[in-house]
Amino acid sequence: MPSPTNAAHGAASQSSAQGAQVKSAVRTVELLEYFAGRPGMHSLAEVQEQTGYPKSSLYMLLRTLAELGWVETDATGTRYGIGVRALLVGSSYIDGDAVVLAARPTLDLLAEDTGETIHLARLDGANVVYLATRQSQHSLRPFTRIGRRLPAYSTSHGKALLATLGDDAVRRLLPERLEPLTEHTHTDREELIRELAEVRARGYAVDREENTLGLRCFGVAIPYRTPARDAVSVSVPVARLTPGREQTIRDALFDARDRLTLATRHL
Missing domain, CATH: 3.30.450.40 (GAF domain)
Structure with missing residues (x-):
């Protein structure tokens, strides 16, 4: 049987991980809303200034969203905008x-x-x-x-x-x-x-x-x-x-x- 101390540490670790996942989900939604409200392409520095997110985690999140098609990049890969997959959600909402x-x-x-x-x-x-x-x-x-x-x-x-x-x-x-x-x-x-x-x-x-x-x-x-x-x-x-x-x-x-x-x- 695990000790109370180990159990407490495990629960705290799980709670911390869940909190990080929730924060990541919130940031994902906020980023998509940011791009949806500002047509065109934006630099990493510009997005970071507007959102206040740490630059390293923001970069990783943008890369993930770009790989999934929710965010697009320009030819240089340094500017970001709303991706074509966002259209699927909008169209689905209207159509249904x-x-x-x-x-x-x-x-x-x-x-x-x-x-x-x-x-x-x-x-x-x-x-x-x-x-x-x-x-x-x-x-x-x-x-x-x-x-x-x-x-x-x-x-x-x-x-x-x-x-x-x-x-x-x-x-x-x-x-x-x-x-x-x-x-x-x-x-x-x-x-x-x-x-x-x-x-x-x-x-x-x-x-x-x-x-x-x-x-x-x-x-x-x-x-x-x-x-x-x-x-x-x-x-x-x-x-x-x-x-x-x-x-x-x-x-x-x-x-x-x-x-x-x-x-x-x-x-």
Whole structure:
């Protein structure tokens, strides 16, 4: 029978090994998120400066991820970026998401009814992530990739989703000072919260060139759960927007919300 001392040492050693494995897993995920949020190639020194990881362990982790295809290197092998295997995870998430599947007919119809660019987005912390898009057929139109992440406070679908939270929940989620993306972006959290009260009252949110200059967007939350986590929006170049056009878009959005509520009622 092992002595109590040996048993204690064995347990401590096992716990230490498990802790190291957990730390390695956390760093792996953080590295992939780092590269996913910063397109292009980055030097080891740059990654080390941003992550704070020890250079030797960071190098070994990057080599392992590169061998597995999750990270790519340039021709010199000294710069790193997100690898092609990451696409498999993203595609699998989108392809298997029940809301995305249920929303497809409604997104198609909304794009047909408005002739504008349509987005389906999900709240993820303080950001929204694009899950699906339908491009406008106009030559003047926004281009958005699936998987794009933006601050919720600067987008119409983000504000529609934040409006389904309580004011205190928004305060916990967002800092007092908000980083502007354009000259029209809210920079004061309390000012944003006052607008969210208006969003709740009228049932839709508006992005007035707060994320992209020259673009106005209208968004509604999909209330299949409370608080909502998904929303749909219509994006329109300001040059093409009139009061009558705006009313048509709002009406189409409300119809889409009703159809999406019905389509997602069992989710």
